Amino acid sequence: MSERAAGQETREETVDVVWSGSWVAERLGVALEGDGELRELLGLALRRNPKRAHLLVSNVLGKHVPQRPSVVYGEGFALGERVRELLGAEEARRAVVLGYAETATGLGHAVADGLRDAPYLHSTRRPVPGVEQAGGFEESHSHATSHLLLPEDRELLAGRPDAGAEAGASVLVLVDDEFSTGNTVLNTIRTLHDLHPRERYVIVALVDMRSPEDRDRLTAFAAEIGARVDLVARSSGTVALPDGVLEHGQALVAAQEAEAPVSPPPSAQVPAPVTRVDLGWPAGVPDGGRHGFTPVHRAALESALPVLAERIAGALGSDVRRVLVLGFEELMYAPLRLGTALEEVLGADAADTEVRYSTTTRSPVLAVDDPGYAIRTRLVFPAHDDPADGPGDRYAYNVAGAGFDAVVAVVDSAADTPELHAPDGLLARLAEHTGHVLLAVIPSYTPAPAPVPHRQEPPVLPEPLRGPDFSSYAPEDVxxxxxxxxxxxxxxxxxxxxxxxxxxxxxxxxxxxxxxxxxxxxxxxxxxxxxxxxxxxxxxxxxxxxxxxxxxxxxxxxxxxxxxxxxxxxxxxxxxxxxxxxxxxxxxxxxxxxxxxxxxxxxxxxxxxxxxxxxxxxxxxxxxxxxxxxxxxxxxxxxxxxxxxxxxxxxxxxxxxxxxxxxxxxxxxxxxxxxxxxxxxxxxxxxxxxxxxxxxxxxxxxxxxxxxxxxxxxxxxxxxxxxxxxxxxxxxxxxxxxxxxxxxxxxxxxADRAPTWEGWAAVERISEEYGIHDVNLVKPGVGETTRVLLRRVPWKILAKRGAGTDLEHIRLLAEQRGVPVEEVDDLPYSCVGLIHPRFTRGATGADGKAVQGA
Structure with a gap:
């Protein structure tokens, strides 16, 4: 791999480099169509996915592609300024910003900064004991779908208490890196609008890749809820896909995975030392927007950033010229701001000094070491923050082989676990590909429990109901x-x-x-x-x-x-x-x-x-x-x-x-x-x-x-x-x-009986493959499929070919209800029941047939 990983070139250098989407475009015929900046912003990669073989890889998001922190932060900040201009100063004063985990947590925070003094909250996939959930939603097309909303101040989603009661309900600004179909954002708005109706929403994204049909859907949605919904995007366009792209993409991924190693070999015989640096993180400042980040928090962090960067620079030493600040999944904003401050301290404008920024991720993507491919290398390591969905692999892209003299790994204290320091953990993987690894740990912010008023003793609860007065079971059985x-x-x-x-x-x-x-x-x-x-x-x-x-x-x-x-x-x-x-x-x-x-x-x-x-x-x-x-x-x-x-x-x-x-x-x-x-x-x-x-x-x-x-x-x-x-x-x-x-x-x-969550992964794949985009409408397994046929309005049944007599009752129920049964080969369950995602009376399915039971 060349010294600069894919997509790392500055704008002045892009004239002389190969577009980081050409490898995919040439082999699959995929094309980006849009404004002139689209190729500058996006590269292409591949993933194993039966619905969408390609992956749009942002060069300015700071997730998969290391980029200058000032560029990443500047893109989000500029979008925030555009939102402020759209709203006007008075309405911007009532804005609350919501970002999406994991990819857009840092982007949303930068947008909030550009809005000037807007409070910020991002969704999270990490439950926090003691913090009450204020909402949640699913993102069916994502690798990990469950989003939680855990604000410390539950009124944050209702309005801006600091804006005064006369200001009215807040404007909600929703930020994601890419606006493709719009399903996730519209589902979020619908959920929150039912709880806290407001007159205006603004959707912000780096790129707007919607089809004309999706644009019409947004217009109809806004009319339906009686609110104004605006969209602000850095760039716009569409992805043109030739016939057969899914099959060709799957075959290409399979061939590449069979040849490529999981991780590149170490670049040095002796692993780099790992040094812990005490940042002296300012007391009371959250590590991010998981529970909310207020203007008061922002002011405290801004004043502390130069000192924090000086401590990192001092620990790096004077001989380091090329540094990567590596964030951790949802923890994007704090490492990003440390990176922008480190650029200032190290004098990153100098020809011999360079600071880059990216973060680790849950998303598995194929790596191909070619200048025309967006993901050149990947490091694989176990999750190290006791995730709610169980153990699994995590990834760092375009780090190995990129020529970094040092990597500053920034995690929160909840992720500073034995798994992080294990022989196959993130720090060990980084140490194989750089001269120095610095570990900076930010205290995980957990809101203090709200004061609880004196609680009266609850009434005495009744004794359990038992048969034969309630149920036909024997009274001693349950x-x-x-x-x-x-x-x-x-x-x-x-x-x-x-x-x-x-x-x-x-x-x-x-x-x-x-x-x-x-x-x-x-x-x-x-x-x-x-x-x-x-x-x-x-x-x-x-x-x-x-x-x-x-x-x-x-x-x-x-x-x-x-x-x-x-x-x-x-x-x-x-x-x-x-x-x-x-x-x-x-x-x-x-x-x-x-x-x-x-x-x-x-x-x-x-x-x-x-x-x-x-x-x-x-x-x-x-x-x-x-x-x-x-x-x-x-x-x-x-x-x-x-x-x-x-x-x-x-x-x-x-x-x-x-x-x-x-x-x-x-x-x-x-x-x-x-x-x-x-x-x-x-x-x-x-x-x-x-x-x-x-x-x-x-x-x-x-x-x-x-x-x-x-x-x-x-x-x-x-x-x-x-x-x-x-x-x-x-x-x-x-x-x-x-x-x-x-x-x-x-x-x-x-035996090792640790959950594999194989079923959840299969449901996500099926949801996307069949265009459902809601995992709650995919019911896997014989038991759940039976429930679909007995209780819900089924669309179709997927039956594993050769499942045999276990599915006789499924086939009988399906025949009685007029539900088609589709035989499939690649299915980890015996069968899966699908509920149509757009059920209305007289509706039709994706195949043009009437939805059964409608």
């Missing part, structure tokens, strides 16, 4: 921490529910679908499936129970997530009693995606059992959304309890958010009976295999602050109830599978 809403009319036609859910008019937990009544043919299929799979289910029940007893014994408290987890919890209880003579307590509680867990149910459990003994149980994993939801909900609950003084020093350990499941085809948990994706008969039916209990309900007019979530008991369906038949059929096989269970449990306990 206690339902729910309230009985059996006399409330909650059912709505499936099509009406789907329309309301996707339009944002209602949450799925505010109503119930009409209970599916199986046809005689379908009931016979369930019976046959139960007979064929009872031994396999028994083996998985035994394996997961033995694992729980070994790791969480001696007397765990089983708490199933209603309702799919409840039959599994009952079976685990039966196994423990049959094999070990244990009478394990078992309860069922409600968790709602997007709304969290029933906090009152947790309080009841904490009052009656040691939280450390609680083991949460679910039926299966799909993409892992509930796994993440539970972890975030438990963290928020326990932070709230600590803040309210409900747990004192020396108190018992808190709830463990890990879930034990019967089947984990998504690779989302470490406690499971199997990771195969096969038919679990309890997924075939609704309440009639779950004790005649509905799914749970959470609606403000029915569930008060001191109530359990609600559910219905369908007593009238007793004639069709097979809940007891399911339990008996599986339990009858316990002795038969006992030896297999002992061997499998022993093997599992000795």
């Amino acid at each position: 206690g339902w921490l729910l309230q009985d809403l059996s006399d409330t009319e909650l059912e709505a036609p499936t099509e009406e529910r789907e329309e309301a859910i996707q339009s944002g008019g209602a949450h799925y937990a505010e109503s119930l679908p009409v209970e599916y009544q199986p046809s005689p043919e379908y009931q016979a299929l369930f019976t046959a499936a139960l007979g064929a799979s009872a031994a396999r289910i028994a083996r998985a029940v035994g394996t997961v129970t033995e694992t729980v007893l070994a790791e969480r014994g001696p007397r765990p408290v089983l708490v199933s997530l209603a309702r799919a987890g409840t039959p599994v919890g009952v079976l685990m209880r039966h196994w423990a009693r049959h094999r070990h003579g244990l009478d394990l307590p078992h309860y069922a509680i409600s968790i709602v995606r997007g709304r969290g867990i029933d906090a009152n149910a947790l309080r009841w459990l904490a009052a009656h059992h040691d939280p450390a003994d609680v083991v949460f149980v679910d039926g299966w994993t799909g993409k892992g959304a509930i796994t993440r939801e539970l972890a975030a909900a438990i963290s928020e609950f326990e932070a709230q309890e600590r803040a309210e003084g409900s747990t004192g020093p020396g108190g018992r350990a808190g709830f463990d958010p890990e879930i034990a499941v019967l089947a984990d085809p998504g690779g989302c948990v470490r406690t499971y009976g199997t990771r195969e994706d096969y038919l679990i008969p309890s997924a075939c039916l609704n309440s009639t295999v779950s004790g005649l209990i509905s799914r749970t309900v959470l609606r403000a007019d029915l569930v008060g602050p001191d109530d359990f979530h609600g559910a219905k008991f369908y007593r009238e369906l007793a004639g069709a109830d097979v809940s007891g038949d399911f339990l008996a059929a599986v339990a009858a096989r316990f002795d038969e599978v006992a030896d297999q269970v002992d061997a499998e449990a022993k093997e599992l306990l000795a």
